[in-house]
Amino acid sequence: MRVDKSLRGVAGLRGVVGIVAALGAAAAARANTSNGYNLPIGVTDMSKAIYGLHMEVFWICVGIAVVVFGAMIYSLVKFRKSQGAIPDTTMVHSTKVEVIWTVIPVVILVVMAIPAADLILKMEDMRNSELSIRVTGYQWKWQYQYMDAAEGINFFSTLAQDSNFARELHSGIDPKTVPNYLLDVDKPLVIPSGTKVRLLLTSQDVIHAWWVPDFGAKRSVIPGFVNELWFNVEPGKEGIYRGQCAALCGRDHGFMPIVVDVRTPDAFKQWVIEQKAAAQLPRAAQVLSN
Amino acid sequence: MANAHDTDGAHAADHSHDHGGQPATGIKRWLFATNHKDIGTMYLLFSLIMFFVGGAMAMVIRAELFQPGLQLVDPAFFNQMTTNHALVMIFGAVMPAFVGLANWMIPMQIGAPDMALPRMNNFSFWILPFAFTLLLSTFFVPGGAAAGGWTLYPPLSLQTGDSFPMLIFAIHMMGISSIMGAINVIVTIMNMRAPGMNLLKMPLFCWSWLITAYLLIAVMPVLAGAVTMLLTDHFFKTSFFNAAGGGDPVMFEHIFWFFGHPEVYIMILPAFGIISEILPTFSRKPLFGATSMIYAIASIAFLSFIVWGHHMFVDGMPMAAQLFYMMATMLIAVPTGVKVFNWTATMWRGSLSFEPPMLFALSFLFLFTIGGFSGVMLAIVPVDFQYNQTYFVVAHFHYVLVPGAVFGIMAGVYYWLPKWTGHMYSMGLAKAHFWLSTIFVNVLFFPQHFLGLAGMPRRIPDYAVQFTDWNMVSSIGGFGFGLSQILFAVVVVQCIRGGKKATAEVWDGTHPTGLEWTLPSPAPYHSFATAPEIK
Numbered sequence: 067m068r069v070d071k072s073l074r075g076v077a078g079l080r081g082v083v084g085i086v087a088a089l090g091a092a093a094a095a096r097a098n099t100s101n102g103y104n105l106p107i108g109v110t111d112m113s114k115a116i117y118g119l120h121m122e123v124f125w126i127c128v129g130i131a132v133v134v135f136g137a138m139i140y141s142l143v144k145f146r147k148s149q150g151a152i153p154d155t156t157m158v159h160s161t162k163v164e165v166i167w168t169v170i171p172v173v174i175l176v177v178m179a180i181p182a183a184d185l186i187l188k189m190e191d192m193r194n195s196e197l198s199i200r201v202t203g204y205q206w207k208w209q210y211q212y213m214d215a216a217e218g219i220n221f222f223s224t225l226a227q228d229s230n231f232a233r234e235l236h237s238g239i240d241p242k243t244v245p246n247y248l249l250d251v252d253k254p255l256v257i258p259s260g261t262k263v264r265l266l267l268t269s270q271d272v273i274h275a276w277w278v279p280d281f282g283a284k285r286s287v288i289p290g291f292v293n294e295l296w297f298n299v300e301p302g303k304e305g306i307y308r309g310q311c312a313a314l315c316g317r318d319h320g321f322m323p324i325v326v327d328v329r330t331p332d333a334f335k336q337w338v339i340e341q342k343a344a345a346q347l348p349r350a351a352q353v354l355s356n
Numbered sequence: 357m358a359n360a361h362d363t364d365g366a367h368a369a370d371h372s373h374d375h376g377g378q379p380a381t382g383i384k385r386w387l388f389a390t391n392h393k394d395i396g397t398m399y400l401l402f403s404l405i406m407f408f409v410g411g412a413m414a415m416v417i418r419a420e421l422f423q424p425g426l427q428l429v430d431p432a433f434f435n436q437m438t439t440n441h442a443l444v445m446i447f448g449a450v451m452p453a454f455v456g457l458a459n460w461m462i463p464m465q466i467g468a469p470d471m472a473l474p475r476m477n478n479f480s481f482w483i484l485p486f487a488f489t490l491l492l493s494t495f496f497v498p499g500g501a502a503a504g505g506w507t508l509y510p511p512l513s514l515q516t517g518d519s520f521p522m523l524i525f526a527i528h529m530m531g532i533s534s535i536m537g538a539i540n541v542i543v544t545i546m547n548m549r550a551p552g553m554n555l556l557k558m559p560l561f562c563w564s565w566l567i568t569a570y571l572l573i574a575v576m577p578v579l580a581g582a583v584t585m586l587l588t589d590h591f592f593k594t595s596f597f598n599a600a601g602g603g604d605p606v607m608f609e610h611i612f613w614f615f616g617h618p619e620v621y622i623m624i625l626p627a628f629g630i631i632s633e634i635l636p637t638f639s640r641k642p643l644f645g646a647t648s649m650i651y652a653i654a655s656i657a658f659l660s661f662i663v664w665g666h667h668m669f670v671d672g673m674p675m676a677a678q679l680f681y682m683m684a685t686m687l688i689a690v691p692t693g694v695k696v697f698n699w700t701a702t703m704w705r706g707s708l709s710f711e712p713p714m715l716f717a718l719s720f721l722f723l724f725t726i727g728g729f730s731g732v733m734l735a736i737v738p739v740d741f742q743y744n745q746t747y748f749v750v751a752h753f754h755y756v757l758v759p760g761a762v763f764g765i766m767a768g769v770y771y772w773l774p775k776w777t778g779h780m781y782s783m784g785l786a787k788a789h790f791w792l793s794t795i796f797v798n799v800l801f802f803p804q805h806f807l808g809l810a811g812m813p814r815r816i817p818d819y820a821v822q823f824t825d826w827n828m829v830s831s832i833g834g835f836g837f838g839l840s841q842i843l844f845a846v847v848v849v850q851c852i853r854g855g856k857k858a859t860a861e862v863w864d865g866t867h868p869t870g871l872e873w874t875l876p877s878p879a880p881y882h883s884f885a886t887a888p889e890i891k
Contacts (some may be wrong), residue, residue: 102822103806105742110740115802120739127729134696138721141703146640153640154705164648167697168690175686178736181678185738192677233426233818238694240882242821248424249820273605279811284741285669288606289511290599312670312745312813314505316512317432320816337844345631 106279109328110302113282115185123178130174176228192294195264197257203267203274203287203311206318216338218345225321226250231319249308254325258334260301267293272316278309278326286313304328375696380882387482390474391881392459393776394596395481395846396450399456400769402484403847406448407762409492411533411838415440418834419826426818434817435503436495442506446623447530448488450757452767453470454626455480455537458565461768462541464872464879465559467581468551472543480536489528494519494526505815507616508583510608512596514590526589532574537548538572541565550871550891558648559870561768563650564629567657571625574661575631579615582608606671625653625723627764628695631717632770635699635867637750639706643696652691652698659688669737670744678737685735689728696725709862712786716767719759719794727755730805748808754801759794766793766844774862778857778878792840799833 077245100106107117145151200211204222212219225233229248232239241247257263267276269289277284299307309324329337363880379385379394389395415439420428429437436607441532459477463470471477494501499517502508516523549558558566585596586608595601596610618637643649665681666672674682708714732751734740743749774780803826808814812823819827858877859870871888872879 100810102810103826105739105809106811116738116742119736120733120742123733123736123739127732131725131729134700134725136720137700138703138718141706142708142718143699145703145708147640147707147709150488151705151707153707155641157644157701158642159645159647163701164645164694164698168694171690171693175689175732179683179686182682182736182738184683186678189738189741190678216849217458221470221614233431235426237425239425241818242824247821248818272515273509277813278740282738282742284670284744288671289674290603290605308812310813310816312528313434314509314512314815317430317435317503317513319435319819320431352385 085115099228100279106280108280109299110259110281110283110297110309111300112185112189112297113280115188116282118184119181122181126174128177143175159185159187164281173262178189181256187218192264192296195262195296196265197261197334198266199255199257201267201276201287203269203271203276203315203322205271205316206257206311206322207275208251208324212338213239219338219341223251223253223255226252227321230321232324246308248321249325250327251323252328256327256329256334256337257299259299259304259328260284260331261334262298264296267295273313274322275312276324280305280307280309281326284312299328301330302331304330359452382443385584388634389478389481390470392463392471392474392477392883393879393881395474397457397666398460398481398778399484400588402481403449403453403765404848406444406452406488407841408845408850409445410441410858411841412438412507413444414834417441417839418831420817422831423828424821425822427643429817431817432500432503433506435505435815436501437540438815439502440491440495442529443491443502444488445507445757446619447534448484448491448621449802450761450765451534452484454469454565454623455764456533456566457561457626457630457765457768457772458537458541461772462544462562462871463548463775463868464875464883465562466545466548466553466569466869467884467890468544469882469884470864471540473540473549477540477817480533480540482527483533483536487526489555490522493867494522496669497522507612508586508608509612510586511599512603513586514597520590521587523717525584527583531580534572535576538569538576542573550603550884550887550890556650557890559629560632560643560646560649561626561629561830562685564625564627564632567653568622568660570624571622571657571660573865575615575622578611579619581852582615586712587739606668609671610664611797613667613871614661618657618660620756621656622751623673623761627720627761627768628653630764630768631699631720631773631845632854633645633868633870634713634767635718635721637704637771637863637866638711638717639703639707640708640866641702641706642869643698643793644704648694649698652694652762655691656688659684659691663688666735666740669740680748682735682737686732688851689732689735694727696721709866711770712783712801713767715794716763716786719790720763722765723755723759723794723797727752730755743808746808746811747804747812748815751801751808754804759797765795770874773851774858775872775875775877777851777855778858778876779846779851780858780862781801781855781876782849785850788819789840789843793837793845795842796833796836800830800837801833803827803830803833812850839861 067168094337105117107114124266160187202209207222207224211221228251229242230236232244232323267287269287272286273285276287283295285293285295305328307326311322313320386392386398420434435613498517501517501519502516502518502523504513545562587592588597589596595603597603597605599605632643632649663681665677665684666685669678734752770786805824807823812819860876861873862877
């Protein structure tokens with residue numbers, strides 16, 4: 067009896083731990099991405115500030131909607147002909163209320179514009195970046211060329227094979243069985259956390275746009291132009307972040323995802339060393355064969 | 357002046373010996389039409405056909421997006437669908453519908469016999485069927501129809517196949533048609549108002565069209581210039597937008613949106629005018645702040661010329677420009693707010709009844725305002741970086757264009773249809789059409805806000821599985837909305853063929869203001885052979 071009970075207790079405990087762990091994992095997974103109907107809070111100061119501003123503007127709009135729609139609905143209910151409402155045909159104009167409902171929106175807009183302007187200044191501050199990466203858009207893939215300490219690392223990033231098979235017309239493969247369908251690449255961009263990373267974006271053909279929602283970072287990728295963009299992923303938020311090309315760029319616009327693998331600065335250094343060593347190998351082989 | 361002259365002419369023609377007072381018979385009546393009502397009818401029917409053509413394309417889009425994976429169409433064809441859906445709906449459905457309403461109503465509202473330039477009127481209509489035959493035939497040429505988005509951004513649009521010059525010439529033809537329509541509206545309003553009708557006494561629908569016509573004349577040539585530069589880049593080795601040749605692809609975006617932003621007001625201002633006619637009628641109360649409504653329309657039109665940059669925030673813009681475009685754009689909310697508040701005040705202490713035109717006007721009022729809110733959100737630069745190019749934008753502009761512009765048009769048609777045909781239409785069917793449309797339009801477009809915020813880019817044929825649920829809901833709304841529009845066609849056709857006789861006032865007991873209600877229903881072939889007296 068007692069054994070049974072204690073066993074049951076252990077099983078129960080294990081179950082609870084399991085549920086908590088699962089919830090924790092789910093929460094951790096969700097903390098960094100959208101909940102399915104709202105902007106993600108994201109993992110950079112910028113994405114969090116954007117989220118905050120988004121919610122502020124949203125609630126202001128909700129407030130205005132309650133007042134305006136409230137007045138409309140009140141009119142619809144209260145002033146119905148079927149309820150015997152008599153129209154007040156003298157009510158045609160009032161300078162006073164018209165001035166009021168011109169001035170109040172102006173004030174509300176100023177309230178929204180000030181934090182927005184402040185955030186624009188921060189976004190455009192490209193100084194003191196610690197790692198620069200050149201991003202080139204192609205129909206339909208991305209090229210990443212590292213600069214600064216990681217100079218020399220250079221690779222293309224294209225849609226992962228399993229997504230690529232599944233996305234064919236009449237492929238017969240259920241997208242739900244493909245992990246990270248359309249949001250996975252063969253070789254992700256690797257960056258260090260806690261580092262101001264600056265992207266220099268340009269295109270070799272048509273206009274693309276580089277976007278990772280969790281970074282609050284989107285910028286057009288335009289031939290003949292070099293656009294700049296920066297983000298700084300909070301330490302402790304290492305992980306995989308996903309985005310997509312955000313500008314119609316032809317037939318396979320929907321199939322050029324962006325995957326960013328954020329690692330600790332140490333792990334990143336290690337990765338850089340490995341990449342450089344790997345890059346040396348073919349060169350050495352070439353020298354030998356010559 | 358012109359008015360005094362009109363009065364003299366009217367006295368002379370008192371015994372109305374109509375030369376050409378009766379419609380010609382057969383095909384000639386339509387082919388050689390110079391009568392504003394015939395031409396208005398053709399515009400409206402053409403627009404209805406294009407509404408279904410563009411709607412069919414939307415059905416393909418929503419069917420493909422019903423679930424993840426590609427089931428029905430190739431991505432290239434999907435892009436042709438999105439591109440041509442927009443071109444057909446904008447230039448084929450919404451704009452011609454407004455010109456049709458202008459043709460029918462402006463002479464009747466200002467007390468004129470017809471439009472000022474009847475032959476140009478004929479020409480401006482008859483260009484359209486050719487323009488759209490050309491545009492739609494591009495689906496059958498090698499390389500398929502244009503697939504670079506209706507915004508035609510180079511270099512992508514320059515990758516279009518053999519259809520490219522056909523697309524450009526179709527756009528030129530649409531532009532010429534619009535400009536001629538706009539000239540006609542301005543000349544008619546400026547010269548043919550009945551004596552005593554000064555500009556501030558003019559009905560709001562005429563006012564909104566007068567301002568729209570100036571916008572059209574200002575920006576359609578800009579579009580023509582932009583697409584001509586695309587054409588020479590493609591065929592004559594110029595490099596206006598070709599970076600490799602020293603050109604500037606962003607310059608195209610600037611030129612395009614200098615046209616494109618006023619264009620969106622071209623598609624909504626006449627709807628503002630229609631709503632300003634309908635709400636007072638069914639509230640049995642004059643429009644609140646009529647003069648400030650006119651100033652609000654004029655302010656919106658002015659601001660529309662200085663906000664185009666808000667379409668391009670993510671393209672890399674100087675900080676000062678970002679701030680300027682953000683603030684100028686937010687400023688549009690002020691006159692738009694004045695309009696919404698004035699409409700609400702019009703209903704306040706009124707005596708409301710809910711005939712189909714009123715129902716559509718109310719739906720417009722609520723749903724256009726939602727589109728306005730998302731518009732303010734989109735104006736805020738830092739958050740626009742997250743919204744831009746996502747389904748949030750798609751939701752926003754469909755809220756202002758479908759329950760905005762399209763419901764405005766439908767409200768107008770339901771308001772004036774008995775005046776045109778002389779018959780009342782089926783109120784039951786029209787109300788069913790209203791409820792189905794209003795419910796499904798929200799099922800269709802509201803979830804797209806969620807999709808955009810959750811990170812789904814626009815203009816993609818296939819999506820990651822986390823977007824499945826809302827896409828499914830949106831597609832169901834789309835099919836429902838599309839099917840509901842068949843009811844609209846049924847109501848209109850039934851009303852043309854017969855029905856209960858409409859009185860001159862049509863909406864008995866509402867005492868609608870406006871000269872059109874002084875004419876019998878159906879209105880005589882030449883609206884006012886004698887200039888009416890304006891009190």
